[in-house]
Amino acid sequence: MKQFSGFPARMRFTPVPNLFFSSLLPQINDIAELKTTLHIFRTIYAKKGYPRCVSYRELLADKSLVLSLKDKEDQLEATLTTALEMAINRGTILHLAVVIDGKLEDIYFINTESDRRTVAKIENGELTDTGLVAVSHPRADFTDGELPNIFTRYGQNVGMLTPMIAEELREAEKLYPEAWIRDAIRKAVSLNKRNWRYIDRILERWSTEGRSDGTYRRDFKKTEPDKYSKQKYGHMVKR
Secondary structure (H helix, E strand, O other), X not given: OOOOOOOOOOOOOOOOOHHHHHHHHHHOOXXXXXXXXXXXXXXXXXXXXXXXXXXXXXXXXXXXXXXXXXHHHHHHHHHHHHHHHHHHHHOOEEEEXXXXXXXXXXXXXXXXXXXXXXXXXXHOOOOHHHOOXXXXXXXXXXXXXXXXXXXXXXXXXXXXXXXXXXXXHHHHHHHOOHHHHHHHHHHHHHOOOOOHHHHHHHHHHHHHHOOOOOOOHHHHHOOOOOOOOOOOOHHHOOO
16 A cells, blocks of 8 residues: 655645534444545535535545445445445434436435525425425325325335436336335335345245235236346246
8 A cells, every 4th residue: 555645735624523523433333434424524515505415426426435435346336325324324414305407316415503404495395496306205104195106105215216226116117017116115114124125025026926915927917928028037027
C-alpha cells in the first residue's frame, strides 16, 4: 500500500457535527456504513440550492465511494443498500422515495431539524416546484381495497426499491401474474422475511408446485403459452 503523502496547505473541508463523533461513531461497527455516511456528508455539504440531498444513483456513480467499497465490488449495490439501511435505521440519515422526471428515485438527507422539515414538506406535497414528488408513505395495510403496483408495494412493505431490485421486479412481471407477485410480497412480509430473494423463492415454488388456493402453473400457462418459456426463468417452465 502506497503511503499517503500528507495534506496540502490549501484544501477544502467537509463539516461533520460533533455529535457524530460523540454519539454515533462509537455505535458504528460496519465499515461500509461508516464510509457511506461520510460520503453522504461530503456530497450534501458540497451542494448548493434547496433542498440539499443525494440520490442513490449519485452515490452509485461516486467513484471515490465505489473505490472505498472495492473489496465487495461484485456485490456493490447490495453492500451500498445495506449500508444505507443501517444508517437510516441508526437515524443518521433520512430516506425518501420520490418521482423525478417520471422516474422513481431514492434520495437521502442528513437527519437535521431543517432537513426533517424539508422531508415533511415534500411528503405533504408542498415542494412540487422542486420537481420532487414523494411516493413514500407509511407501510401499506394489505387489507386496503386499493391495490398499488408491485413497485410501490415492494417499496412500502419490503425495503428500498433500488435499480437492481426494480429490474428483478420487471423480470418477475414477465414470468408471473401480478396478483402472484403481490401475494408473494404479502406472504414474505407476514413471515418477516423482507427481502427479494425470499419473495422470488415463493414465486418459483408456486410456479412448480402450485398454490394452496388450487391455482397451478398450468392454469395460467394456457393463456400465454410462450410468455414464460422465453424469459429469464424459462428453463423452469416445461411445455
